[in-house]
Amino acid sequence: MTAYIARRLVLLPIVAFGVTLLIFILLQLLSPAMRAALFITDPRQLQALHEIIKTYQLDAPFHIQYWNWMKAVLTGNWGWSETARMPVLQAIKAFFPNTFELALLSFIPILLVGIWLGTLSAVHRDRIIDHVSRFFGISGYSLPTFIWGLFLLMLFYGHFRWFPPGRLSLEASLYVNSPEFRRFTGLLTVDALLNGQFWIFVDALRHLVLPVLTLTVHDTALLVRITRSSMLEVLRQDYVRTARSKGLAEPVVINKHARKNALIPVITLSSLLFVGLLGGVVITETVFEYPGIGRWGAAAALHLDIPAVAGFALFFATLTVLGNLVADVLYAYVDPRIRLR
């Protein structure tokens, strides 16, 4: 097992840099004048185009640009992100904890509700509970996040004023930015508790309700379907029939014998889901004015903010590789038939 993990970790930097090399190759399609668009945003600056190209060395050949970038990255300088108005590494450190907090708080309900409902559906197949859960599954999955998010915002903020957009309320935000508040993890809910400020914990949670709700709907639906079909598959197996004929109570059969085996595909999917949550919730972050990393990544791509795009890609390639590794290890742990070589 350890050898397997070590081998996979050795591949990690190769994969990560391979991804960034690919991005730089793609960026070759952009002429220096197009890359200057990051700096020339107004017609009044048109005449400065060529000087901008020279100042930022946008016409340097691709391999020199990549080599310079990689050298800098290896020394800890990931470059400057125009779209974030701060160094790339600082941007990742600033935005990632927010997205991580959101993803974590969404992932737990997704996992719990998804597996629970999926199991229930499979066990009571073709009964009411199954139809209802499948209905919500399909609608949740097919509904665009944008519509769902805006709807929730209009209902619970616009109409009821219960859950506002943003990260914190005005008072909480002023306190959090004052010297009295110390940041430990970057996750506001955790830090609020560590600072002993329970009201900030509540305030942060209040602002997380709607984004979490938006995110869970889509992915829970997916998990329900996968769990259900996997469970159905397992429930047909001979050993389940044997367990029942041994006289074991049904809950024991389901929870002790069937579910664990049904979880194998669920584990694989979940780890991918989690990594996806970490990087791809641009729409939710935009609708709820939530300062996350997905929003920054999308803006960087749109504005051709090359250091930001490359840094973002590097970071997420690493996360994805690690996520896949965790999934594979968990997979081997859960299923004794799998041997990691």
Next chain:
Amino acid sequence: MRRIIGGTVTLTLILSLVFLTGVPSSAQAVKNPDTFVLATIGDPETLDYAWAYDTASFEVIFNVYDTLIFYDGSRTDRFVPGLATQVPSVANGLISKDGRTYTFPIRQGVKFHDGTPLTPDDVAYSIRRFLWIDRAGGPSSLLLEPILGVTGTRDEKGNIKVTYSDLTRAVRVQGNNVVITLKEPFGPFLSIMAQWSYVVSRKWAAANGDWDGTRETMRKFNNPKKEDTAFFAKANGTGPFKLVRWDRAAREVVLERNDSYWRTPPKLKRVIIRTVEEAATRILMIKAGDADQIALSRRELPQVQGVEGVRIIDDLPQYLISPAVFFTFDIDPTSPHIGSGKLDGNGIPPDFFKDIHVRRAFAYSFDYAAFLRDAYRGKGVVPKGPIPPGMLGYNPRQEYYTYNKEKAIAEFREAWGGRVWTTGFKLTILYNAGNVPREIGARMLKENIEALNPKFKVDIRALPWPTYLAEMDAHKLPVFFIGWLADYPDPHNFAFHFLHSKGTFPFVQKYANPEMDKLVEQAKSEPDPKKREALYFKLVDMAYKDVPQLYLVSPVVFTVLRSWVKGYYYNPVHPGTYFYPISKG
């Protein structure tokens, strides 16, 4: 089955959305009475007064720093003293008879936010730094030109051509005054100073790693990187508000009242400028009272009209011509937008627009009134020339083009010795992607031209900004849409950049008219306002006759505020809201 369910649910939700947006906000007590929250769409680029060139940056800068003179209320042609105790004029002797020397007596007893006193030395330093920093794509040329007679501090090879002595000779401290000597008399000088002469503390700059104002250290402060200047994310001004922080992660700027302001301190204790990209979210915020002002596009405006507690101030003029239509006189032959590149019915030759009949035909083919009505809901004016309404030089009686099918046909028949009409042509009109009014304008132009003759084939195409920029620079766009917002409220800014061969647009269009050049230069230095106006009237008429461009709209803007906001006033030159006079209640 899946699709039906998904579709039904979506439909239900969309219908409920419609229902919910119709719910009005109830009358409520003033939220956060001493804090003003502005929800806007863009982040500042930098808080450095000499580096920034975008409105989001200046919205903060002009509330945190002061200039030597201010505009008088909503006027852009009259000034009042700021950090200078008098507005220089020939009458009070502070402008020399030859129009080249301006003396600004500096106010005493003013303090920076860090408590240190303002001195004339700080003023001289601030202006010299503005000239010297000259970052690529920045605003320094606005003062470099009138003061030192150059458009930049570097030549084409990047070598410095401005010396320290040039700076200290042109901008001098004389007792309690700061004296600025121009290369030549320049009518718009005070206009530029009112908008661009922000004052910072030299000692603070030096203490924070920026230029200390001396010859020895100056070299590395020319064309610095944005993030390397001391003023990037920190501020120490004399203005009505202090910068508490610019939180780039949370995308908000927090300002606090300056209790030691040299005028009566503002009523607001705090101002928060927050970037909220999603329009629906901004609209919900102002309805809930969580925002006191929001940015909105005209298309989104109907969603807040008639909402209780929200006040809209419309028909606010801007010194803006956007869009205008530009012809390229010498198109790059490799352009993908000119078809075959020949006048054979399947393309246009690179010099297609050199024939004035072609340009006039295009001018008559555009329905300006319908465009204003459809793309701007009638909110704007057709400018009749490159000078926007409200500015000196705008002639409301100027002849201008209107939609005229017969005249368009007549001009096309004469174009290129009749060959355009008999052979036909094919070309592409371009606009930058995402701009709906320009898309409407391009479509209108296309349809009207194609309706004249079946042999006329016009395509329209949206390009993303980077591609648009690159192709403008490479002279590949035969017909394109873009606009211009004033750098300062003087006609020279428009006349030069629209009509002078060294201006921004003629450069892209490869347009050069020596007569226009002479007239632009003459009008710039003419001291008599009446004579100046006459010269600009002549210029606008020349633009009408030569048709290098079509001037479609000068749109008006609006502000969306909560009704409890008091004291707000508008000035076309202000980059954003001036929070100084504002209170809530």
